[in-house]
Amino acid sequence: MVRRHRVGHTADAFAARRAAMDLARELGFDRLACIEIAIATTELAVNIAKYGVRGEIVVDTITHPRHGVGIVIVASDCGPPFHDFELAKQDGFDDEGPLSPLWVLDRHGLGKGLGAVARFTDELGWEPTTEGKRVRAVRYKKRPTRG
Amino acid sequence: MNDESIEDGGRASTAPLPVGTTDLDARVDELARIVSDVARGDYSARLPTELGEGHALLRLYTGVNEMMEALSAQEQRNFDHHRQLEEKLATIDQQRDAIRELSTPVMEVWEGILCLPVVGLMDSSRSADMTDALLRAVVSTRARCTIIDITGIEVMDTSTADHFIRMAKAVQLLGAACVLTGLNPQIAQTLVHMGVDLEGLVTHRSLRDALQHFVGQRRSARLR
Numbered sequence: 001m002v003r004r005h006r007v008g009h010t011a012d013a014f015a016a017r018r019a020a021m022d023l024a025r026e027l028g029f030d031r032l033a034c035i036e037i038a039i040a041t042t043e044l045a046v047n048i049a050k051y052g053v054r055g056e057i058v059v060d061t062i063t064h065p066r067h068g069v070g071i072v073i074v075a076s077d078c079g080p081p082f083h084d085f086e087l088a089k090q091d092g093f094d095d096e097g098p099l100s101p102l103w104v105l106d107r108h109g110l111g112k113g114l115g116a117v118a119r120f121t122d123e124l125g126w127e128p129t130t131e132g133k134r135v136r137a138v139r140y141k142k143r144p145t146r147g
Numbered sequence: 148m149n150d151e152s153i154e155d156g157g158r159a160s161t162a163p164l165p166v167g168t169t170d171l172d173a174r175v176d177e178l179a180r181i182v183s184d185v186a187r188g189d190y191s192a193r194l195p196t197e198l199g200e201g202h203a204l205l206r207l208y209t210g211v212n213e214m215m216e217a218l219s220a221q222e223q224r225n226f227d228h229h230r231q232l233e234e235k236l237a238t239i240d241q242q243r244d245a246i247r248e249l250s251t252p253v254m255e256v257w258e259g260i261l262c263l264p265v266v267g268l269m270d271s272s273r274s275a276d277m278t279d280a281l282l283r284a285v286v287s288t289r290a291r292c293t294i295i296d297i298t299g300i301e302v303m304d305t306s307t308a309d310h311f312i313r314m315a316k317a318v319q320l321l322g323a324a325c326v327l328t329g330l331n332p333q334i335a336q337t338l339v340h341m342g343v344d345l346e347g348l349v350t351h352r353s354l355r356d357a358l359q360h361f362v363g364q365r366r367s368a369r370l371r
Contacts, residue, residue, distance in 0.1 A: 011268075011270055032336060032337070035301070035302055035333050035334075036340070039304045039341065042302065042304040042306075043305060046304070046306050112305045112341065112342055112343060113304075113306070116304070116305055116342065119340055119341065119342065120340070120341075
């Protein structure tokens with residue numbers, strides 16, 4: 001039940017978000033969880049579009065031996081790899097440090113997208129690919145207790 | 148009927164070739180002309196089939212004619228599809244314009260109080276349109292208060308929140324108050340969880356509450 005969405009423009013993020021939300025509903029996530037998954041998907045998709053690169057969002061079901069059923073959101077794009085992913089996850093930061101006010105004014109964002117994804121998902125990681133990079137986020141139906 | 152002619156041709160092929168070289172040359176020329184017609188995209192020409200029962204080229208000619216029929220039918224279908232597609236694209240363009248106009252319904256709900264109900268999805272261009280329409284309305288109606296009602300927003304991600312914060316800031320710069328109403332419980336919860344601070348944006352539970360608040364404010368200001 002893989003759902004794949006090409007992203008080139010912020011408007012494409014909505015199609016990806018709808019797919020993620022529909023899948024979450026089908027899997028029986030509660031309403032709030034569906035919305036959180038939708039937001040995480042939107043943030044990842046908007047990030048692809050905002051940095052002006054082409055990419056795609058793939059939403060799929062996974063089953064973890066311990067955590068059970070979950071949704072995996074994979075966002076791949078052909079942009080440069082993250083300089084410092086841990087830094088980028090912080091609110092108001094990108095992968096190189098704090099966002100400059102000019103950037104915030106320009107890009108129309110709060111710099112909190114990846115932070116929101118991190119809070120709404122249980123696993124968040126990335127890896128470089130031959131074309132660019134791939135960000136992978138997983139949200140389980142029963143959220144594993146977080147430290 | 149076509150089947151019959153092919154069968155006829157099948158029988159005829161066993162007969163010795165009754166054609167002379169000059170005749171064959173002329174036939175090949177005919178065939179070449181047709182092929183060049185096809186290459187130019189003209190499928191109207193047909194080969195003459197009155198060659199006589201036993202003619203060796205009859206099968207080929209009938210086959211070519213059938214192919215021409217099929218090609219011209221296909222071309223007609225393509226043409227129809229193309230036209231339908233163009234009509235649909237035109238409809239989509241019209242609808243997009245209509246949606247664009249409908250998406251910024253700024254209304255004066257009370258004297259000096261504007262309301263902008265937001266339904267559906269926010270992106271940068273839509274938020275720019277909305278801000279533009281709202282600011283114009285604030286100036287032209289000399290509104291003191293504006294209410295942005297987001298009952299129709301199902302999911303609020305960080306960039307959507309950012310659009311609203313910007314919109315409110317712009318309105319406040321014009322000297323009018325701007326409040327957000329109709330946040331549903333899920334949006335409130337996810338906003339907090341996301342870590343988005345609505346930075347000084349006043350919110351009311353419903354459009355009704357906000358209206359009551361502003362109307363009351365106006366009344367008490369007038370009494371003073």
